[in-house]
Amino acid sequence: MSIDNITTDQALKDKHRALWASGDYPAVADVIAALGPRLTDAVAIGPDDRVVDIAAGAGNVAIPAARTGAHVVATDLTPDLLVIGESREPDLGIVWRTADAEDLPFDEGTFDVAVSCVGVMFAPHHQRCADELIRVCRPGGRIGLINWTPTGFIGQLFSVMKPYAPPPPPGASPGVLWGDADHVRALFGNHVHDVTATTESLPISRFADGAAFRDFFKATYGPTIATYKAIGDDPTRAAELDAAMAALADDHIADGQMEWEYLLVTGTVTG
Template sequence: MLDTDTTVLSHHRDAARLWGKGGRDYDDISFVISDALAHAAQRLAASAGDAALDVATGTGWTARNVARSGADVTAVDISEALLDAAVTLSGPGHPPIRYRQADAEDLPFADAQFDRVISTFGVMFAANHEKAASELSRVCRPGGRLALATWVPGGSVAEFFGLIASHGDAPAPARSPFDWGEPDCLEGLLGGSFDLTFERGVSNAYHDSPEHIRNWYMRGFGPVRDVMDRLERDARTAFIRDLDAYHARYETADGLLHIKREYLVTIGERR
């Protein structure tokens, strides 16, 4: 079920449109990082009967991972298009997942409402880091647990986003989302409310060719689709060339691509 009776903050409306461009095909993007999504969900350690919240759920991959435990899962995102896909993909699971359009900086929930709170490569893209972190803390009960998966600064994903930005015309964010992949920054954002521990990981994905992975991104990854939609023919050709060159570096001896993406899992125990 989907509840859209919530206002997305004005400074996130462009982001909602951007990420929503992938629609249901964004689930393929989640598939290729599903090892990292599972890492965070397992470290959340939800149990049957726990009230759990997934922030920036996308097409619901992490929400479904958490629901495997029998937890009572609520999942939110700013994109109605992604939430529509999540509802379809989740089907009539038991217990059912409640999907709701909501902004990470203004969660429509009571203080200490959830036993478990998770976000996988989602809350890191909120514009106001302090406000988003404050909301994660506010809705998690004392003794509850937080789990985050975030891309690290200087890693392959940060480089990939830099490539996309170099071909687009969107202004750079005031704060880098990759700050959420730095333990010192996370201590500043969340350490006042949580006792934090950190685990580093590498997500592994495999593709037949640069063209194969490029087509996945062009179908399901909103930031790539958005740039492609905006570029004229020659500029689009240059973007494709740079995407293919970036991914060709991951070619293995057997001709396949082995894409490695470095990430950080943060586990917080709410004081």
């Protein structure tokens, strides 16, 4: 990699780190907390498993995994989130470590299980992330992922925000592609076998109406905050986005509940 590419890549990482440190992502993590135990169960994490949670955020998977007796390392590009995660469960023995999902600081085959829950999908270079998931997991080890689908509510939310958001950096792939089973299988190639991909949904009863959802995400969710920041002082575009986000959420609320669709992928590293 040239010096120019290294500089550009570092600037991109710095932007991502700042994006996820903005707002209050742990509040969002609380809304989707049930995904952590779901992924922990799906890859059958248990006592003495060596587990790495990649792009762990505030520990939605790392914490329930550690409660099984597993030895867990939680990594994230944004150290602010790791500090919050550690403060939540300081006595579980989790190692909280700042690390880039595209360049993990671990030897090949270090872990029995590698997991990521709506985390690694937001790194820009998908193949690098997939290669790292495979590299740090031993042959015969398990990989487990939960990612938002392109067609589900969160995938549609990103489509609504896209016309107002800053342009993606060159070479970056859309995060919701990680919610497409064929895309994930292609990333894994023949390095992961017994791949299962199941579309499931998370029931959300947090929001009374679309406006309540919109206001919550405007205040807490880094990508939404960045999108509004990109609009700047244009009140017309801000009003358009306000209306579009509220309308989308209203369309997905029935009897006070939403369903947020995700793809659950599990597989075994080829040995």
